Amino acid sequence: MEMLQPPGWPRAKGYSNGIAAKGTMVFTAGLVGWNENEEFETDDFGGQARQAFTNIVAVLAEAGAGPEHIVRITWYVGDKAEYLGALKDVGTAYRDIIGRHYPAMAVIEVKGFVEEGAKMEMEATAVIPD
Numbered sequence: 001m002e003m004l005q006p007p008g009w010p011r012a013k014g015y016s017n018g019i020a021a022k023g024t025m026v027f028t029a030g031l032v033g034w035n036e037n038e039e040f041e042t043d044d045f046g047g048q049a050r051q052a053f054t055n056i057v058a059v060l061a062e063a064g065a066g067p068e069h070i071v072r073i074t075w076y077v078g079d080k081a082e083y084l085g086a087l088k089d090v091g092t093a094y095r096d097i098i099g100r101h102y103p104a105m106a107v108i109e110v111k112g113f114v115e116e117g118a119k120m121e122m123e124a125t126a127v128i129p130d
Helices: 045-061 080-085 087-097
Strands: 002-004 018-020 024-027 070-077 104-109 120-128
Touching (some): 045 080
Antiparallel strands (some): 070 120
16 A cells, blocks of 8 residues: 655645555445444434444454555535534544544535434445455
8 A cells, every 4th residue: 555645745634645555445335323233322423433433444344454454435424514623533533443544535515314313424445455
């Protein structure tokens, strides 16, 4: 896996501008912050993000991948202001579950989610080296 940093660009904070990787690709569905019983244990943005990270890691493990194999996470958030207000808690949850591995990321504000009570949804892509 190679982090892509164009010359002269400021270093991205909390994500990578791009990643080049070779191997077996693993894709998750859009995962929300509910538990394995499809129940939200909190309506707190940071808490739901923590659970969504946990869910991503659980799905990746089924393919033999770990957080270090993630090359991209796309976030869909229902409220940009709520997301920005929760960044400290989100960052703590991220480091606790994913570690200090920062893949390419995008955050998109959306109108709503199919799952009632969801604050965000995340999709992850991982590459397991050959």
